[in-house]
Amino acid sequence: MRHPSPRSSQPAPLPSLTEVQRNPAILTGLSLTALVDLRRQISHLLAALDAVFCQAMTQARTLDPPAAAAPDRLLTPEVAAARFAVTTR
DSSP states (O other): OOOOOHHHHHHHOOOOOOHHHOGGGGGSSSSSSHHHHHHHHHHHHHHHHHHHHHHHHHHHHHSSOOOOOOOOOOOOHHHHHHHHTHHHH
């Protein structure tokens, strides 16, 4: 009867996201379980980043509202003709 080696029963240590960022090639040697764990970490990090980003955008809009636009103005035919260098009939 063959027993599994102690090496195969121990999962490989999961690299940190910093390690993966420095050397993406280490992803190719990881197990499916390790890849799923890394994706889970990235998903949580992305959700936290999105929440802070949206909150910051909302605060920026509240603190610095857009300037009021000037009201629309209709041009008379004479003013429009002068602006576009054409003549009126």
